[in-house]
Amino acid sequence: MTVHRTRHARRTTVSVLAALALPVSLGLLAPAAHADSMSGPFGPACSAVPEDGAGSFDGMADDPVATAASNNPELSTLVTAVKKAGLVDTLNNAKDITVFAPTNAAFAKIPKADLDKVLANKDQLTKILTYHVVAEKIAPDKLADGTFRTMEGGNLTTSGSGESYKVNDSAKVVCGNVKTSNATVYLIDSVLMPKM
Structure with missing residues (x-):
């Protein structure tokens, strides 16, 4: 039972980290996308x-x-x-x-x-x-x-x-x-x- 809980906890931790990593990786891409949008006229x-x-x-x-x-x-x-x-x-x-x-x-x-x-x-x-x-x-x-x-x-x-x-x-x-x-x-x- 303890082993099962530990594995489940690890899987949960990995899932949480993956969920956190996705916005971070998207955030890193955001400036490039913003730079592209600013290559044309704005306002x-x-x-x-x-x-x-x-x-x-x-x-x-x-x-x-x-x-x-x-x-x-x-x-x-x-x-x-x-x-x-x-x-x-x-x-x-x-x-x-x-x-x-x-x-x-x-x-x-x-x-x-x-x-x-x-x-x-x-x-x-x-x-x-x-x-x-x-x-x-x-x-x-x-x-x-x-x-x-x-x-x-x-x-x-x-x-x-x-x-x-x-x-x-x-x-x-x-x-x-x-x-x-x-x-x-x-x-x-x-x-x-x-x-x-």
Whole structure:
């Protein structure tokens, strides 16, 4: 009877260990699966991007960043600002950059009179726009706790996890990890302001 109980106890212990090992082994696989899911665009505003054509994710991947942005209906105000600042060629010819791109809704948060004033001041506009550009491609996992030097010369910070990230503790990434031929783009819901 004692032998039978011991064998039964061993079998129970092995079963319990096996049951515990399965979630652990699945947990070890989870980061790889998560990394795969982050290889594409993520975020709530990604659903507004057209499914096909030049403004789709596939279409944007074929073009340099300023051209790609001009085909995305969510970025028409940004494109107007980039043209006014004379930055189209600068952005299109840059290599391996990251652009934190304010959406039309981000620009709409700025009172119209203030926005018009900035759009009319090329130096100030250039300073603001180049503050949104980093001279390296930033992968989503680098956003968790990052500090990056911008083309404007100042620093911006990023924080967050999963699919929820903020820039300078204020602007939310609403559609991230969008690829163009020369840039990684993160659409954000507020315009970033450098120190003037």
